[in-house]
Amino acid sequence: MRTGLLGTGPWARMAYAPALSRHDELEFTGVWGRRPAAAKELADGYGVRAYDDVDELLADVDAVAVALPPAVQADLAVKAARAGCHLLLDKPLATTVEEGRAVVEAVDEAGVASVVFFTVRFQPETDAWIHEQAARKDWFTGRAEWLGSVFSADGSPFAASPWRREKGALWDVGPHALSVLLPVLGDVRRVAAAAHGPGDTVHLVLEHAGGASSTLALSLTAPPAAEGATVELRGAAGVELLPQSTESAVYALLRAGDALLDASRTGHAHACDARFGLRVTEILAAAQGRLKDGA
Template sequence: MRIGLLGTGPWATMVHAPALDGHPEVDFAGVWGRRPEAAKVLADRYGVPAHDDVDALLADVDAVAVALPPAVQAELAVRAARAGRHLLLDKPLATTVEQGRAVVGAAEEAGVASVVFFTSRFQPEIDAWIAEQASVDGWFTAYAQWLGAVFSGGDSPFATPWRREKGALWDVGPHALSVLVPVLGEVRRVAAAAHGPGDTAHLVLEHAGGASSTLTLSLTAPEAAAGSAVELRGAAGVTRLPASGQGALEAYGRATDALLTAARTGRPHPCDAAFALRVTRTLAEADALLGAGG
């Protein structure tokens, strides 16, 4: 499959480009970026064309991998789907439900495959744990902590404008939901939301399966406190999310495998744009509650 990359930021440079270049079933076919000079630097590194025009790249590929801010991603994903190109997207799908619906609608209308890169879902140990817990009945409650130190000091390459604007809710919230929803069921309601220090958000969710969950999300945690944890409690006892032995680069390779399979078989992947839209709905509901004081 010929895949072109949209985006030239740190995630594109550190993960998307090397993963696409190293994948045995992918022809890394070109780069487009909002900064043409950065697109040329990244494209030259892998010996692929740099495109000044998005439509020129779309005309030369079978699929696009997107590493752009969510609002930009949503707009270009619609454009790519309407051109008949499969979609390898990043989380969050979009930062409004309307944008997310537009992506899902365009992909469905064009009959193209979509996979959204929720990192944990493409790490083998975590994926296996999720599948195992989803088969267990009687979960009562869960908590998830996703704490980053992006804004705690230093010059993190991930302290990007969209993260400064949208905060941890939209950046790491999708990771927590991607683990909890397959186990506890869809989020029926955001029961409460409250601000913590910095961009920290605390959420209480009610799930369709009857369980509740609490989430603590932050990009302003002290470096010594950074990390993620998920714990489930129910009739079967207590279980905790395992650590993964694979990083983002390997996980992105598995996400690429998933797109290839979905495109070949026509069967949607569990982490497709439709799932990502449901995550966006929950985040938008939580955002509205936070804006209204919880």
């Protein structure tokens, strides 16, 4: 599957380009970016073509991997789907429901496959744990803490990201927490409460369709010594904790590539497709509304 990369920022360089270059069945063929010089530098490093015109790249490939800010991603995902390209997208799919819905509609109309890269859903240990817990229906409550230090530690390559500075932890790490909780506890019926904490920290209380509730603590401004991700489930059988994975994002992306290939060949949607990405966007948008209202 001839695959082009859209994006030239830190995430494209650290994760997407290495994964595309290593995948046995995805042929990394070209790079497009909003900064032509950066696209050329990245493309030259992998011996592929740098494209000045995104439409030209879309005409030359079967699929695109997107490592761009969500608002830019959503617009280009619609364009790529309409050009007949399968989509390997990043979280969040979009930061407005309208943009996310446009992607889903374009995917459905074009009949292309889509996979949204939620890291823990493509790491073997965590994915197996999620499937195991989802098979149980007796959960009482869940707790997710996704605490990063992007804005509080020195040297993070993502600290200068304009969209992260604007949207904060809710939209950057909130999708990770939801990608674990939703398949286990069920869809979110209501964002019951939302409150601001220190820095960009937010706290959410969710009611799930399965009858359980969950709480989320999300931050990109945690002290470095306090950073980390924890998911705890409590139910009739006791307490379960999300295992820690030592596998890199590159290897998780290789599995996301496998998932895209499988979806394109079978026509069966992956659990983390654009429609799931839209649902995550809808929940985060509802939470954002609650924060704005001071609820």
